[in-house]
Amino acid sequence: MRSVERCLTLLRAVLSRLATTLITLIGVAVIVFFVIRVVPGNPIAMMVAPGATEADIAALKAQYGLDKSIPVQFGIWLSGVVHGDFGTSITTRQPVLSLVLSRLPATLELSVMALIIAMILGGFAALTGTRLRGTRTEAAIDVGNGMALSVPDFLWGLLLILGFGVLLPVFHISGRVTPSLDLPFVTNFYLTEALLRLRFDLWADIVSHMFLPALALAIPLAAIIGQLLKQSLKETMHLDYVTLSRTKGYGENHVILREALPNAILPTLTLVGVQFTFLIGGTVIIERLFSYEGLGNMAIDAVINRDLPLIQGIVILFALIFTLVNLAVDLCYAALNPRLRHG
Amino acid sequence: MSFLEIRNLSAKVKGNPVRLLRGVSLEVEAGEVRGLVGESGAGKSMIGKAILGTLPASVELTAGQILLGGEDLGALSPKARRSRIGATCALIPQDPLTALNPSRRIGPQITDRLVDILGWGRAKAEARALELLAEVHIPDPARVLRAYPHELSGGMRQRILIASAFAAEPKLIVADEPTTALDVTVQKQILKLIAEMQARHGTALLFVTHDLGVVSKVCDRLSVLYGGMVVEDTTTRAFFAGPSHAYSRALLAATPKYTDPEGSLTPVPEEVLVAVQGELVMADRAYGRAGGTHG
Numbered sequence: 001m002r003s004v005e006r007c008l009t010l011l012r013a014v015l016s017r018l019a020t021t022l023i024t025l026i027g028v029a030v031i032v033f034f035v036i037r038v039v040p041g042n043p044i045a046m047m048v049a050p051g052a053t054e055a056d057i058a059a060l061k062a063q064y065g066l067d068k069s070i071p072v073q074f075g076i077w078l079s080g081v082v083h084g085d086f087g088t089s090i091t092t093r094q095p096v097l098s099l100v101l102s103r104l105p106a107t108l109e110l111s112v113m114a115l116i117i118a119m120i121l122g123g124f125a126a127l128t129g130t131r132l133r134g135t136r137t138e139a140a141i142d143v144g145n146g147m148a149l150s151v152p153d154f155l156w157g158l159l160l161i162l163g164f165g166v167l168l169p170v171f172h173i174s175g176r177v178t179p180s181l182d183l184p185f186v187t188n189f190y191l192t193e194a195l196l197r198l199r200f201d202l203w204a205d206i207v208s209h210m211f212l213p214a215l216a217l218a219i220p221l222a223a224i225i226g227q228l229l230k231q232s233l234k235e236t237m238h239l240d241y242v243t244l245s246r247t248k249g250y251g252e253n254h255v256i257l258r259e260a261l262p263n264a265i266l267p268t269l270t271l272v273g274v275q276f277t278f279l280i281g282g283t284v285i286i287e288r289l290f291s292y293e294g295l296g297n298m299a300i301d302a303v304i305n306r307d308l309p310l311i312q313g314i315v316i317l318f319a320l321i322f323t324l325v326n327l328a329v330d331l332c333y334a335a336l337n338p339r340l341r342h343g
Numbered sequence: 344m345s346f347l348e349i350r351n352l353s354a355k356v357k358g359n360p361v362r363l364l365r366g367v368s369l370e371v372e373a374g375e376v377r378g379l380v381g382e383s384g385a386g387k388s389m390i391g392k393a394i395l396g397t398l399p400a401s402v403e404l405t406a407g408q409i410l411l412g413g414e415d416l417g418a419l420s421p422k423a424r425r426s427r428i429g430a431t432c433a434l435i436p437q438d439p440l441t442a443l444n445p446s447r448r449i450g451p452q453i454t455d456r457l458v459d460i461l462g463w464g465r466a467k468a469e470a471r472a473l474e475l476l477a478e479v480h481i482p483d484p485a486r487v488l489r490a491y492p493h494e495l496s497g498g499m500r501q502r503i504l505i506a507s508a509f510a511a512e513p514k515l516i517v518a519d520e521p522t523t524a525l526d527v528t529v530q531k532q533i534l535k536l537i538a539e540m541q542a543r544h545g546t547a548l549l550f551v552t553h554d555l556g557v558v559s560k561v562c563d564r565l566s567v568l569y570g571g572m573v574v575e576d577t578t579t580r581a582f583f584a585g586p587s588h589a590y591s592r593a594l595l596a597a598t599p600k601y602t603d604p605e606g607s608l609t610p611v612p613e614e615v616l617v618a619v620q621g622e623l624v625m626a627d628r629a630y631g632r633a634g635g636t637h638g
Binding site for chain 1: 395396397400422425426427428429430432433434436437438441442443444445446447452455456459460491493504
């Protein structure tokens with residue numbers, strides 16, 4: 001009975017969060033729609049051939065609905081969105097929704113890979129620093145964290161390209177996969193699908209392309225995770241239940257991993273959620289840097305070409321991802337913290 | 344034979360010459376309840392921590408020995424020392440609200456030592472935990488084993504910690520002010536429970552407290568500490584009949600009397616403090632002459 005009740009409470013919480021998400025998305029839609037129409041720049045100017053007449057331009061404007069007032073344009077666009085139609089890209093003349101969805105998997109895979117790398121690196125740094133607290137190793141970890149944190153991700157990207165792409169060419173530094181390869185994939189989740197199809201040759205090639213951009217995104221996040229987790233581990237290590245566990249005969253490793261970590265990880269987890277959304281934002285520049293065919297790269301092209309419907313679609317999608325990630329973090333938090341689970 | 348023997352134990356904070364423990368010697372016989380009393384900072388908790396190997400990293404032992412069952416803990420490797428302590432000693436901590444891990448269920452927190460350190464089977468350990476919870480008068484033990492600490496009251500949690508301390512049938516339990524953090528109404532029950540469990544299991548108990556009232560109820564013998572030095576080591580009966588050391592007498596006189604609630608509180612007189620501090624200085628000089636490190 002209790003577990004059924006718990007499920008219902010959870011469901012209600014999720015639904016109310018989704019309702020809030022909807023309001024957020026509408027707000028984002030309004031802002032992005034008006035802002036990109038107010039800033040200078042004109043999509044038609046990018047399209048017309050030199051020597052086009054006023055009439056040609058007017059015809060094009062009418063074709064894309066740009067001759068109407070901005071509120072009217074918004075109304076048309078919004079009613080389309082409600083029916084699942086995000087408009088047509090001005091540059092490629094393809095539906096925005098299918099364009100965006102075709103690029104989304106690449107960015108998701110990159111972000112998740114970066115997140116995993118960041119958690120491994122940061123977790124390792126925090127645990128090692130806690131285990132060897134008071135030693136030179138801990139001091140070295142602190143210095144490393146500081147350096148990782150003070151250099152932004154795109155600079156790490158450049159350094160990695162220089163280091164492991166040019167000087168010591170072990171990884172690919174451009175694209176998502178070697179173009180000459182024959183890809184059997186039906187989805188755009190290349191990395192996941194290669195793994196599911198047990199095509200480890202393709203998988204290795206994709207990882208080799210993704211590793212450096214993912215690492216560049218991961219390094220600053222790893223430093224934040226490492227610092228925060230080490231700090232909260234340090235505080236937790238002084239608590240009575242940790243001392244009690246020591247008197248039971250347990251060694252330091254066990255005490256850190258089993259007693260301290262599950263409690264110390266909670267504040268870090270919240271932060272990871274917030275930082276993960278920043279990380280997705282960071283893909284915009286990193287994807288450009290590594291010519292990685294994801295959403296971020298597409299966003300930059302869309303802005304350069306003033307492809308208004310495409311910009312709108314991408315921004316809405318980013319906003320959706322942000323809110324869903326935050327929801328997922330809250331659910332994880334509830335699962336890890338028994339005091340919230342029963343709340 | 345005494346199970347715990349502390350010989351001439353000295354401790355200090357690293358990089359600070361002042362000693363926290365000044366040549367403490369005390370013994371706890373098998374099955375005996377020994378009180379360790381003194382004011383705040385007298386070093387009573389420090390002794391408990393030294394026995395259980397949980398001194399903070401900033402504190403170092405500079406001299407002396409701790410023997411458990413005749414075995415010198417200082418002579419063992421850290422790992423051997425840990426398992427030796429875990430198998431023969433246990434702690435009843437001060438604050439039940441922070442001494443249970445909030446993210447773990449009660450059951451594993453009682454059985455983990457039995458399974459991981461003593462190598463019991465899981466089923467046997469769980470049966471033992473149920474039995475112990477019943478012993479400390481916890482209703483519906485099976486439900487409590489599956490509960491998380493936040494679902495239980497402070498008194499319940501202290502009962503669980505007591506049960507957990509007795510789980511492995513240790514030879515010695517260090518009770519570090521086990522009633523200080525509890526409501527006055529619960530204090531008495533918990534004290535009675537500890538005495539009851541101690542008598543039933545015949546475990547030696549080192550009872551760290553600043554409350555002489557508690558000592559008079561549960562202890563066979565007591566050591567009075569001042570400034571990290573044992574100033575008196577006597578039986579409870581002899582102590583309450585009339586302590587021999589001036590500081591002990593003053594400490595006893597300073598205890599509020601329930602029989603005379605209107606009576607004013609007596610502080611420890613100045614001259615007694617001066618005298619006992621003089622003794623500390625003498626002890627430090629003797630320690631320095633004997634080659635003890637002072638830096």
